[in-house]
Amino acid sequence: MNTDNIPKSLKTFPREKAFYFFTSIGNYTGVSAASLKEFVEKINEVNVKSLEFHLYRGDFEKWIGETLEDKELAEDIRKLQKISLTGDALRNQLSMTISKRVKRLTGQPYPTQF
């Protein structure tokens, strides 16, 4: 399959570029995501403490902006920091924001299998 037409943010990345979910400094949950699609799935299942830890450190924004190179989504995530959500409200908001972006990207004439 020719993957040249797939937006970078929909590609699957190697292990060393994946996102690793921690709950605090040095405490890795065992959950990781190597693509945006996987990322949204993991957001719905990982310990909510991990979401709070990463959001307010700017880790999500950094990974999405620098690795996935999706500046628009990175900006949307950055805005979530200002709302100061916690717990499941944060989980739902993150999930909704990213799912919306995935739908927009896959709704374009790009292959949906990635």
Next chain:
Amino acid sequence: MKIKNDALTLDATDLKILKALQEDARQTYANIGKRLGIAHSTVYDRLRKMERHGIIKQYTAVVDGEKAGLKSITALMTIYTDPKESERVAEELSKTPKVLEVYASLSEELLIIAKVVAENQEGLHAFIANSVAPLPGVLRIRTSIVTKKFKETPFSISNDADKLHL
């Protein structure tokens, strides 16, 4: 008492030389010989023999990082691993200068325990997130940052002195 190490058998004199050296590695062969009542050439010969057999691994300085003004933090990582990959994880960690010690432990699960130093908490987190978590076979990691050190000593012949009747 004699201790066997592959082809080399250590006797009480060897152990006494090692003990003296661990107390002060900078003392002369003559000084050690005088303390033990043996010729300095005997001390020399036995030390060379123990170096050749890898019993003496190196002569080094033990530095107090705090007093030397080196700012760093120490942490103990417990890494839960897939048993098939644990040895490879331990080997990879062992190659990293930031990792000072690596052990395998079999409790309820197979664990790798490693002592790591970093410049600060951010550096520690970046190292674990970028270099440890991505290693194949790493299932999860628990890290404890050391806040106070009560004791730290390298292995010493003196630890076993009673058993060895030195």
